[in-house]
Amino acid sequence: MRWRALFGPLALIALWGLAAPAQEFTGLARLDTAQSGVRDQRGGLEVELYLSQPVPWRVFTLDAPRRLVLDFREVDWRGASRDAMLAGDRAADLRFGALRPGWSRMVIDLAEPLVVDEAGMRVDATDGTAHLLVRLERASAEDFAARAGAPEDPDWAFLLRTDPTAPALPAARDDVLTVVIDPGHGGIDPGAEHGGISEAAVMLRLALELEEALARVPGIRPILTRRGDDFVPLSERITIARAAGADLFISLHADALEGLQATGASVYTLTDEALEEASLRMAERHERGDLLAGLNLSGQDDTVAMVLMDLARMETAPAGDRFADALVATFDDLGVPLNSRPRRQAPLAVLNAADFPSVLLEVGFLSSDSDRARLTSAEGRAGIVDAVVLAVTEWAAGEAALAPLIRQ
Numbered sequence: 001m002r003w004r005a006l007f008g009p010l011a012l013i014a015l016w017g018l019a020a021p022a023q024e025f026t027g028l029a030r031l032d033t034a035q036s037g038v039r040d041q042r043g044g045l046e047v048e049l050y051l052s053q054p055v056p057w058r059v060f061t062l063d064a065p066r067r068l069v070l071d072f073r074e075v076d077w078r079g080a081s082r083d084a085m086l087a088g089d090r091a092a093d094l095r096f097g098a099l100r101p102g103w104s105r106m107v108i109d110l111a112e113p114l115v116v117d118e119a120g121m122r123v124d125a126t127d128g129t130a131h132l133l134v135r136l137e138r139a140s141a142e143d144f145a146a147r148a149g150a151p152e153d154p155d156w157a158f159l160l161r162t163d164p165t166a167p168a169l170p171a172a173r174d175d176v177l178t179v180v181i182d183p184g185h186g187g188i189d190p191g192a193e194h195g196g197i198s199e200a201a202v203m204l205r206l207a208l209e210l211e212e213a214l215a216r217v218p219g220i221r222p223i224l225t226r227r228g229d230d231f232v233p234l235s236e237r238i239t240i241a242r243a244a245g246a247d248l249f250i251s252l253h254a255d256a257l258e259g260l261q262a263t264g265a266s267v268y269t270l271t272d273e274a275l276e277e278a279s280l281r282m283a284e285r286h287e288r289g290d291l292l293a294g295l296n297l298s299g300q301d302d303t304v305a306m307v308l309m310d311l312a313r314m315e316t317a318p319a320g321d322r323f324a325d326a327l328v329a330t331f332d333d334l335g336v337p338l339n340s341r342p343r344r345q346a347p348l349a350v351l352n353a354a355d356f357p358s359v360l361l362e363v364g365f366l367s368s369d370s371d372r373a374r375l376t377s378a379e380g381r382a383g384i385v386d387a388v389v390l391a392v393t394e395w396a397a398g399e400a401a402l403a404p405l406i407r408q
C-alpha cells in the first residue's frame with residue numbers, strides 16, 4: 001500500500017485574500033457559468049472563474065502534453081460547458097469534473113508553451129463570492145519544461161494523487177505496507193521510571209519484538225525510529241518515518257502516574273486544537289521557496305501552508321482514527337487490559353505528520369503493578385504484540401478496501 005505515490009509536478013499553490021480558517025470552507029462552491037471563461041489575451045492566456053464562495057485551490061502546469069491544471073476543493077460544475085467557456089486558440093481543450101471525493105479538477109490543454117505569470121483568488125467583501133484569475137504568458141518550450149518541474153513536498157504531494165488525463169501509473173502503488181514503530185524516549189531521556197525500570201528500555205524491547213512479529217506478516221515492512229538507547233528528537237522521528245515512506249506510524253509509550261490508579265492501554269490521536277499549531281510549525285519549517293516554488297505570495301505563506309496541512313489531514317486523520325479504533329478493538333478481543341478511557345486525543349508533537357496516519361499507543365502504566373508485570377515479562381509483551389499485529393492487518397485490509405474509493 002502506498003499513500004504517497006507518483007504525482008504530477010506542482011508549480012504553484014496559492015490562496016489569496018483568504019484570512020478565514022480552513023474549516024470554514026464547508027459548502028459546495030458553484031461555478032458562475034455566465035462569467036467564467038478561458039480566453040486568449042495579448043501575449044498569453046487568461047483563466048477566470050467565478051465561484052459562489054472561496055475554496056482552497058492550486059494551479060500548476062504539466063508537460064508532455066502541455067497542460068494547466070487547477071485543483072479545487074469540490075466545485076459544483078453544473079451548467080458549465082467546455083464550448084461556452086473556451087475562446088481563442090491558445091487553449092486547445094478543457095475538461096473539468098470530480099478528481100476524487102471532495103476534490104475537483106480543471107485541465108486546460110495548452111496549444112503552446114504558456115507559463116503562470118499571475119494567479120490569485122479574490123473574495124468579494126459584500127457577497128462573499130470568489131474570483132479566481134490565472135494569467136499565463138508565452139514562454140519558450142525550455143522555460144515551460146523547466147517551470148513544470150516542482151519541488152517534491154511529501155507533506156502534501158500525496159494530495160495530488162493522479163492526474164486523470166495522464167495514463168494510469170501502475171507503479172503508483174506498491175504492495176508493501178511500511179509500519180514505522182517509534183519506541184518512545186531513549187538516551188538522555190529515559191521517559192517514565194518506576195522501580196528501576198525505564199519507559200525507554202521497556203518500549204525498545206517491545207518495539208523490537210513488534211518489529212519481529214510484523215516482519216513475519218507478508219507485505220508488511222516494519223521500521224524502527226531507534227534501535228538502541230539513543231536520544232532521537234521528536235521531529236527526527238517523523239523525518240525517519242517520512243524517509244522510510246511510512247504508511248502508518250505507531251509511537252509506543254508507558255507512562256507512570258504515581259499515586260493515581262491509572263492502568264491499561266490507551267491510544268492517542270492528534271486533537272483538532274493541535275492541528276492549527278501543528279500546521280503553523282510545519283509552515284515555519286518550510287522555506288517559502290520550498291513550499292511555493294519560487295512564486296511570491298506576498299506574506300500569504302502561513303495561510304497557504306495551514307490550508308494544505310488541513311487538507312492533508314482530511315485523509316490521514318480519519319485513517320489514523322480508524323487504526324486507533326482497530327487497536328482498541330483488538331486489545332479488547334485478545335484480552336489485553338484497556339484503560340477506562342482507551343481512546344484519547346492530545347496535542348502530541350510526534351503525531352504531527354500530515355502525510356501518514358499516526359497514533360501514540362500508551363501500552364500501560366509503569367506505575368501500575370499489573371501493567372508493569374505485563375510489560376516486563378516476555379509473555380505479557382507477546383499479548384500486546386499480537387494485538388498490535390492483528391490491528392495493523394485488520395486496518396490495512398480495511399484501508400485497501402477503501403483505497404479504490406479514495407483513489408478513483
Ligand SMILES: [Zn+2]
Nearest residue numbers: 184191253254
Ligand atoms: Zn512516554
